[in-house]
Amino acid sequence: TVTEETSGESPTKSPRLMKIDAANVDEYLDLSELCDVTKPPEFVDPVAHQLLIRDAELVQLQKLVENGVYQDTPLKDVQNKKFVGTRFVTEWRWQTESKKWYIKARLVGQDFKWLEFREDLFAPGATLNTSRIIDFVALKLGVQTFILDALDAYYQAVEEEEVYCAAPVCYKELLAKQGKSYDICWRLLKQLPGRRKAGKMWIEFFAAAM
Numbered sequence: 001t002v003t004e005e006t007s008g009e010s011p012t013k014s015p016r017l018m019k020i021d022a023a024n025v026d027e028y029l030d031l032s033e034l035c036d037v038t039k040p041p042e043f044v045d046p047v048a049h050q051l052l053i054r055d056a057e058l059v060q061l062q063k064l065v066e067n068g069v070y071q072d073t074p075l076k077d078v079q080n081k082k083f084v085g086t087r088f089v090t091e092w093r094w095q096t097e098s099k100k101w102y103i104k105a106r107l108v109g110q111d112f113k114w115l116e117f118r119e120d121l122f123a124p125g126a127t128l129n130t131s132r133i134i135d136f137v138a139l140k141l142g143v144q145t146f147i148l149d150a151l152d153a154y155y156q157a158v159e160e161e162e163v164y165c166a167a168p169v170c171y172k173e174l175l176a177k178q179g180k181s182y183d184i185c186w187r188l189l190k191q192l193p194g195r196r197k198a199g200k201m202w203i204e205f206f207a208a209a210m
Contacts, residue, residue, distance in 0.1 A: 053090055056105035057170045060088070066106065067155035070165075070186035078164050078185055085110035086165045086192065107168065108194035121200050150206070154191040158203035163188050 064070060086109055093104045124130065138145045150156075164185050172182035191198040 014032040052103045053088075053105065054170060056090060057088055057168065058108055059134070060105045061168070061171055061174075063152060063155070067152060067190060068189040069155050069188065069192070070167075071189055072184045073164065074168070074181075075183050075185055078187075082161065082163045083185075084163055084165050084188075084192075084195065086194075088168065098148075106193060109165070109188075109192035109198070110194060111196040118196070121196050124203065125199075131200045153202050154193050154195075154198045157191040157198065157205040159188045159201075161191055163171075 064152050086107055088105050089108050090103050090105045092101055094100075095102055134145060164187050167182070167184055172184075175182040175184075191201050
């Protein structure tokens with residue numbers, strides 16, 4: 001949990017510090033065997049914190065490029081087209097190899113049920129009941145089961161609709177530094193986490209690959 005703390009003085013006269021509440025280290029760790037590692041720093045300078053976030057966003061942009069998630073499109077060519085909102089979500093993560101904390105950023109889509117009624121978005125989820133059924137069927141058939149984690153899973157699933165989103169600010173800044181026009185948006189070619197249909201499209205992609 002990240003909170004902002006200020007002194008009793010006016011924020012314009014006193015710098016603001018980002019306090020990371022790490023009273024329970026398990027909130028920041030995915031693996032129980034890492035429970036004795038050093039917690040994140042109690043205070044992070046706000047300027048340094050923003051630089052870490054920007055670096056994390058650039059890492060995420062590189063993943064989007066590598067997976068062909070988007071295509072630059074001039075804004076003048078997308079009048080009356082379907083748009084979805086996007087935003088960066090950031091969180092502290094522990095890196096086992098370097099034994100350091102780092103910030104991970106993800107670009108997520110923002111779909112809202114009230115904007116569009118759909119009945120074609122079902123995707124099976126991992127629940128206790130479905131796990132029991134899978135284990136039962138596996139025992140009856142005498143086959144093995146396994147669990148896997150697919151990295152950047154949604155980036156593999158194709159976006160079959162013509163849908164667009166605003167290009168992130170950090171991406172437009174890169175275009176400006178390169179002397180290119182940043183009067184653009186993105187046409188989504190792959191799914192983004194947070195899209196209502198992303199789970200369904202990933203399941204269909206995975207089923208076809210298997």
